């Protein structure tokens with residue numbers, strides 16, 4: 334049991350903010366309101382601290398922002414045998430991470446985020462914590478690892494014993510019993526795909542969810558999910574704050590599509606790219622072994638073609654990669670059919686990778702489909718893989734002398750359902766530990782994630798305001814094009830226009846709320 338210390342004397346967050354105020358100007362902005370799908374939340378004001386030479390800290394909320402004089406306690410990790418020997422294990426309260434690391438001599442210091450990690454003081458006693466974990470949205474490799482590591486971190490680092498799983502996504506808060514999560518219950522789950530607590534789309538009811546949190550006496554909420562989930566988490570945080578509850582609301586970003594902005598990469602993406610190799614290899618083997626054969630592989634990527642682009646780059650067997658960000662056309666000079674014919678004549682076979690969101694305008698134009706949506710309000714996509722297979726077969730049958738063979742592989746759900754690979758497991762561990770350290774330190778209303786390899790606490794609005802997309806005028810896409818030698822399907826005018834649109838390299842928001850992010854171009 335740790336002794337309670339006086340909040341006025343040792344409150345590192347308050348100290349930190351006082352120091353920050355002395356050093357930097359705190360910019361007070363007006364409260365914002367935002368329509369967040371089913372709810373309109375009045376958003377608390379962002380915490381933005383400015384300093385010398387253009388330094389900006391986009392800070393995250395803290396429980397003491399709306400509950401003053403909370404007691405603090407020494408972090409139990411200081412007595413933990415594994416960590417006690419680590420020099421400077423606790424993160425310095427002034428540590429921040431720069432969003433932009435490519436700078437010039439006269440560049441302003443720019444936007445920074447709060448560095449994640451354990452703090453010297455915590456705002457929860459171990460036996461006071463009642464935590465819950467929920468997973469929402471589509472499956473993604475690593476979900477179970479994050480669950481396991483949150484349980485492990487809470488239990489092994491902070492001595493927390495009351496941890497519950499919310500069953501089946503957001504609706505589980507108000508319609509299901511909870512699942513007790515102990516270290517024993519989660520042992521070994523990282524070797525399994527899926528999520529042991531279940532997931533769902535839709536069913537978001539802000540009031541009912543916060544009522545459930547309040548009624549159950551939950552004071553740490555770990556919410557794992559994609560952009561939709563994080564919007565819901567942000568609205569939960571706002572409602573918790575409006576009610577003045579001592580509840581830390583923490584988001585852990587999940588999406589196999591890698592479309593979450595600011596962070597380096599989302600967990601499960603590495604595994605997905607690796608798993609996609611198996612499908613591409615199979616397509617290549619089929620294509621090579623049959624006469625005039627095309628292996629066509631569909632990969633996930635609703636609005637962003639990251640999986641397709643990276644899987645193509647990794648494989649080197651792919652002759653054409655089609656993604657949502659890059660328009661393509663079938664007929665005529667410079668079109669896909671002309672390129673296929675050329676490749677088959679040259680090589681006798683070819684491999685095409687198509688992201689599920691590619692060419693949706695062409696597909697819906699030709700299939701005349703309606704605008705159906707899933708339970709969360711996401712547009713349901715037409716099957717571009719099947720459509721493309723039929724188009725290619727039809728073209729070669731009716732318009733050419735060439736007889737072709739086409740093998741279509743759709744491994745999408747197989748890729749999503751596998752357990753995470755070793756590197757994603759390590760990544761998930763860091764995310765979970767950082768999330769737990771943040772909640773224990775009293776931070777709330779944040780998403781955790783790496784920026785240039787360092788775990789950070791990011792305000793929800795930075796994660797939810799836009800989605801990440803491949804920049805087709807960036808070097809990474811050029812690398813990909815040069816590996817496949819496919820046509821770029823753009824004329825010079827398109828390229829000039831697209832370059833003229835280009836804002837500074839990070840976070841270029843398009844009309845539809847997507848952010849085009851530089852993909853580690855050097």
Ligand SMILES: Nc1ncnc2c1ncn2[C@@H]1O[C@H](COP(=O)(O)OP(=O)(O)OP(=O)(O)O)[C@@H](O)[C@H]1O
Pocket residue numbers: 368369370371372469470471472502503504533534535536537558559560561562563564565566568587588589590708709711
């Ligand atoms: N704007 C929103 N406000 C509140 N809740 C939302 C919002 N958008 C989605 N949600 C809820 O978040 C949950 C997950 O959303 P969604 O199905 O869009 O998946 P996601 O989190 O975006 O993950 P992914 O797209 O990677 O599968 C659902 O329960 C949905 O009702």
Ligand SMILES: O=P(O)(O)OC[C@H]1O[C@](O)(CO)[C@@H](O)[C@@H]1O
Pocket residue numbers: 471472559588589590633634635689707749
């Ligand atoms: O069929 P479901 O489960 O709704 O999920 C499909 C979608 O989920 C994702 O895997 C993640 O958003 C997308 O790539 C895909 O479009």
Ligand SMILES: [Mg+2]
Pocket residue numbers: 470559560561
């Ligand atoms: Mg989503």
